[in-house]
Amino acid sequence: MNIKTLNVILKYANPKRSVMLKGWHGIGKTEWVEHLAAEWGLKLVIWHASHAADAGDITGLPKSIKEKIIWYTTDENGQRIKHEEEHEVTVMCPPRWMLQKEPVLLLLDEINRGLSMAMNALMQLTNSQEYDDIKLPEGSRIFSCINPDEDGSYDVSRLDAAQISRFDVYDFTPTVEEWIEWARTHGVHKSIIDFIVAHPRYLDPYTNDDLVHSVNGKDCAKLPDRRAWTTAVSVFVTNGERDHLFETPQGLTIMVQGIAGMVGNGAADMYVDFYANSKNALNPVKIITAKELDDGTLAKIKEVFSNDVTAGLGFIKSCTMYLEDNLSELLNKTNNGKLWSENLYEIINCLTPDCKVTAVSDVIYAAVTERKAWAKGVITLKPEFKELIREARNPLIR
Known part of the structure; x- marks a missing residue:
């Protein structure tokens, strides 16, 4: 699909849907996404799937914090009694690229070159622009760029139907x-x-x-x-x-x-x-x-x-x-x-x-x-x- 047609489609498409661009190497996918970010006035954030060592690069790493647990009971006289206990609990420390204060265009680059566990961790993010209690700012967009796997020219993984369903997928073929x-x-x-x-x-x-x-x-x-x-x-x-x-x-x-x-x-x-x-x-x-x-x-x-x-x-x-x-x-x-x-x-x-x-x-x-x-x-x-x-x-x- 050429750029002129893609521009028209994106103008009317649901902006909350993630978009996947599929095309040959060097054809200009990433550069065009950079152009879109500038045109839409969005900060560009690029996450490279091939750099992800495990799911923690998406979900963040665990850290221990002290958290007070409060609960109430009722005594034999019907009086409400407050109880407090402090415990150490584990929470996820989100990666820097997920902590944004302004709308962004998040580019998940080459996601079919990442580890399977990392790709699975992306499913909630690409579906709703959030992961657990972390959410991208309102007005953000999510794009992904991949090389096709149809003819074996690229050493990439095949995304399954559930992963693909979270994207609007377009062949990126700008004309000469x-x-x-x-x-x-x-x-x-x-x-x-x-x-x-x-x-x-x-x-x-x-x-x-x-x-x-x-x-x-x-x-x-x-x-x-x-x-x-x-x-x-x-x-x-x-x-x-x-x-x-x-x-x-x-x-x-x-x-x-x-x-x-x-x-x-x-x-x-x-x-x-x-x-x-x-x-x-x-x-x-x-x-x-x-x-x-x-x-x-x-x-x-x-x-x-x-x-x-x-x-x-x-x-x-x-x-x-x-x-x-x-x-x-x-x-x-x-x-x-x-x-x-x-x-x-x-x-x-x-x-x-x-x-x-x-x-x-x-x-x-x-x-x-x-x-x-x-x-x-x-x-x-x-x-x-x-x-x-x-x-x-x-x-x-x-």
Whole structure:
């Protein structure tokens, strides 16, 4: 569910009900709850379930106090007699996070990563905003954020039906457009925003099947997510540009290696190719979608990639990724699809012979053998690609 819809639902929902947001890691659940707290004028209190050692982290720890017990009896004359005794009794000393004097937004973060006994202790709190004789101030809200457990991607516990019944549960899936709008006002590097506009499948961890397949079975393998693009890649690129780090081929190699540790190898390769091309005034998306490719643009492509086959290959991959991200127009044989296929053909033909052969073999032919839908689309719309493949695969023809 996107943020726009969630905002409408929360406006009319019962504010005393606890709300659970379920979504991928790094998609912005916690940050959005922080935004809600500020918007509603509530103090934000975060309790991390994974930190709870036992139920005492919720109920508090016992302490002994002296308490006077008073009771009355009646004597044989009907007189009421008062009795007093002092005893040591045990009471619970509540945790600090439960002692609030003003309305709060209490975020129970990652509650399906906590111990079972701690989760059970939360049931009264999430149902009525109170625990024993401790109650959250009137006007408080309770939210929880969790990663889903459906496909085994996360090491989390499954909440039972009674625990879930205390929450209104919503899948948290803000759209790419919502992230782009947010990123433009929160200092995210422009090249990252432009890259995601062109290749939206690289924003979240499980929207790119090729990337997911590439890391299957690998230990500590990275996939891209919104948090990494925002807090890691954007900062790295901004700091590197300040010292002119990425203005040489060696610097771009460092860029790939650094960003690979943040969003994974596949996303890093694609982003750095996009970044380098944008610095050369060669935006793959603008060129592949151009109404007409003039001689100056084609000459610039040939000049930039004449001595750098790797960069030329990256540029072609960026172009074909755009086609893959817009398959419906390509496969429906729209005017746009025909135009894009024509442009790709012209771009490849203006490359130097070595770069052209590599691009056709490693990108076009490889996609055909892998039965990629976009490759079938461009060959259908531009049959001349068959001859390019034949030439690239046969050294005698070249």
